[in-house]
Amino acid sequence: MKAARYYDRGDIRVENIPVPPVLPGTVGIEVAFCGICGTDLHEYLDGPIFCPSATHAHAISGETAPVTLGHEMSGTVYALGEGVTDLKVGDKVVVEPYILHEGVDTSAASTDYHLSKDMGFIGLSGRGGGLAEKITVQRRWVHPIGDNVPLDHAALIEPLSVGYHAFKRSSGKAGDFALITGAGPIGLLTAAVLKAEGITVAISEPSALRRQKATETGVAAHVFDPRTDDVVGRVKELTGGKGADLGFECTSVQPAFDTLIDALKPTGVLVVESIWGKKASLDMQKLVLKEIDLRGTIAYVNSHADTIKLVQDGKIDLKPFITGVIGLDGLITEGFDTLINKNETAVKILVNPRL
Known part of the structure; x- marks a missing residue:
């Protein structure tokens, strides 16, 4: 079968590899669509990060490069492998792409399996990937x-689960006012959940095209250009002077973080969703005097079922x-190049491995 294989930074090749066997306790999935994620771009530009190198195997999968990419599938x-009795051939599915040590509690009661030691991702750290047939x-x-969920829409459930987990981390509730910095895929999908x-x-x-996407999808009631708008002033105007209840940082840009600190009400909650490749600064006095609650969030944990239900119930249109x-043959030229060099023109590009 055809698969996109990560060899090293700047080196991804579409190759023919064997179809993986369906072993006991596993499910064989014919991939319909797989999204290109910002993490894939980071691996291509700056990696290996979650991907193993040719000389250092991933601690759990045991695999070295090359590995098949794609985790939004x-x-x-x-x-169906032996012992799998609660699914049937023909079922439409999505994948929660974790690679964890055996023995980690992944039950419905767990709130931290995504933070376990050596955690990796299917489609980055080994065990195949969605950029394959x-x-x-x-x-x-x-x-x-x-x-009732089309398979192309379903490929966005994984990043939508990131937004859902961020919402849960915020302790937000109906009636709250939230400010999101950044209208990239995660910012927009977080807005859809909220x-x-x-x-x-x-x-x-700041991007006109991304502001337009936030407006035309209807996920945001108010859209600001931070280059020309007084974002903090507008938020306070819209909230009767108190400030936002919730803030979601989706840019890894210092001015955006600073804006959220200033726009939040006293006792507001600030959730950082973006991955920062450098240290950020924080005016600690503002944090203290406003009693702001600063929270990190990464990926998702027991989030997929609730996220899927939001889509099934028609509350989110993806x-x-x-x-x-x-x-697959256009992965770099039509996919990665667009998202790296012309990212204002795209939100989510999907790959159909059979095109």
Whole structure:
């Protein structure tokens, strides 16, 4: 089968590799669509990060480069391993792409399996990936989506789960006012979750095209250009002078972080979703005097079922966020190049491995 293989920084090759066997306790999935994630771009530009190198194996998967990429995937079950009885061939599914040590508690009661030692991701750290025609995944990480969610929409459930987990980390509730900095894929999908949960959303974003996407999708009630708008002043105006209840940082840009600190009300909650490649500065006195609650968030934990239900129930429409569908052969030229050099023109580019 065809697969996109990560060899090293700047070196991704589409190759023919064997179809992975469907072993006991696993599910064989024919991949329909796989999204290109910002993490994939970081691996290409700056990696290996989550990907292993050719000389250093991942601590859990035991694999070295090359590994198959792709962790935002949807597909159809084509085979069931021995012992898997609660799915059937033909089921539409998505993957929660974790690689964890055996013995980690991944039950419904766990709130921290995503923070366990040596955690890795399917499609980055080994065990196949969604940028291939087929993948075999342990049953625990396979989530059925029912028949009313199109498979292209379903490929966005993984990044949508990032936004859902961030919402849960914020302790936000219906009636709150939230400011999001950054209208990239995660900022927009976080906004979609917040709106579905009854929270009023404002987004600050310098890119005109991304502001337009925030407006036309309807996920934000208010959209600001931080280059020309007094974002803090506008937020206070819209909240009767008190400030935002919630802030979500989705840029890894210092001025955006500073804006959130100033725009939040006293006792407000600031959730940092972006991955920072450098140290940030914090005016600690503002944090103290406003009693701001600063929280980090990474990925998701027992989030997929609730996220899928939001889509199944029609509370979130994922179609507007899909801005392109390409084949594996165009992964670098049509996918990575667009998202690296012309990222204002795209939100989520999907790969159909059979095009």
